[in-house]
Amino acid sequence: MNKLGGRNEHVPALELWTAPEEYRTLDQGAIAGEWLLSARGDDRGILALRSDDADLVYTSFDASQPVDQPGDLRGRETQVAQLVSGVLFRRNHGIISGPRGSGKTSLVRTFGQYTDRDGVVVLYSACDNGTRFGDLMREYLEQIPVSSFEPDMVGLIRERIGALRSDATPNQIIGLLAQVKYAQVIIIADEFDRVSDPDLRWKIASLLKLLSDARISVRFVLVGDASAFDTIVQSHPSLTRHITRVTTDPLDHDAIIAILRDCAARCELTFTDAALDLIEDVACGSPYHARLFGMHASLCAIKGGQPSIGIDQALAGLRRAFAEWALMNPEAGQAIQGVAEGDFGDNEPYARFARSSVGRASTDDRDDRASLTAEEQGALAPALERLDGVVTFRDATAPQFLIALCRSAEKIMPLAKKVAPRA
Ligand SMILES: Nc1ncnc2c1ncn2[C@@H]1O[C@H](COP(=O)(O)OP(=O)(O)OP(=O)(O)O)[C@@H](O)[C@H]1O
């Protein structure tokens, strides 16, 4: 017997039920309320699981943390090879861009581990909005090991680093980085899209160009949403020659299936092929969604004491994942629930639009994207925004939750409701 299922059998489900804190304090309207009512039927058992059981599922699927072991990184062999060749060997700077949850941090950390093994000094930090250029650079400079500098220069370099002001210029930083003589240094700046200050972006672009031109053995790898890099490249068109750019496109079918199998194996569960295909289809190549949907499906399976995750558990898992997301996004959640459940007619155009919004960056041609009519946009309005004239989801993780609810609605809703819209 599966060890989770085995222990779970003895738990008196109803007695252990108490609504978690966030459910009790968040009264976020109809969507949360409705979903809680339906979710509670399922959740009594799940929340009553011994915490060890649920914990093992959480840690096995680990949807909120970047990949820790290079062996767990699936489907990114090409991108790792491009970074190693471009940044490590050809000494370019790197840019990693992609949507939320697509695996940017996992990729850059894995790349960092490879380069670390090669004796390169790798410094990692996540950017914060409001950081000033001089403060950010001081933080990096202070982390460079003193063994990278001429021994008799160390005292002076330290003094100059300490004296750096918040409004330091790229030239001042170059003066210090040029002192790195005995190491190759790679500085990873994750969450670069959080930097909204144009001055900081402009200074970093200048610094990158100056570093390349002066042949200094320090490179940057910037990581973030694709839009963050437009200004960098626009402000220094010649910088493109010195940059290796890698995108975290949606993962292919086999990589997502492998992730789901890896995670399930860690908690001694298995997916049926139908359940794997369903979750893979809904995740649309996003490792974050695959892990999250897989985790909820697994919780549903162990609730029933089953070692196998079938289509019913997968569908229940999709609904649970949506309900959890809707608690944090109540208005968008309510709109998505309406369209998925057929309140505005067939949900197919909405699902098609959602799928096309998570298309591969390289084939992201605006003309090829599915669009919504004005009426359909109205139905989904709280979940949408208009960016540069293009209608898109306000929360980049929303499309898969919409598809998840459409897929589960197909199964649980009477066909009549789908084809005969309620006004
Ligand atoms: N190639 C991969 N193989 C297996 N799991 C992955 C892969 N890439 C990412 N993951 C998993 O997907 C989730 C999201 O990954 P990660 O945090 O790296 O994404 P991100 O793009 O940096 O997200 P954000 O935009 O929120 O910073 C994590 O649970 C991570 O473990």
Ligand SMILES: [Mg+2]
């Ligand atoms: Mg990240």
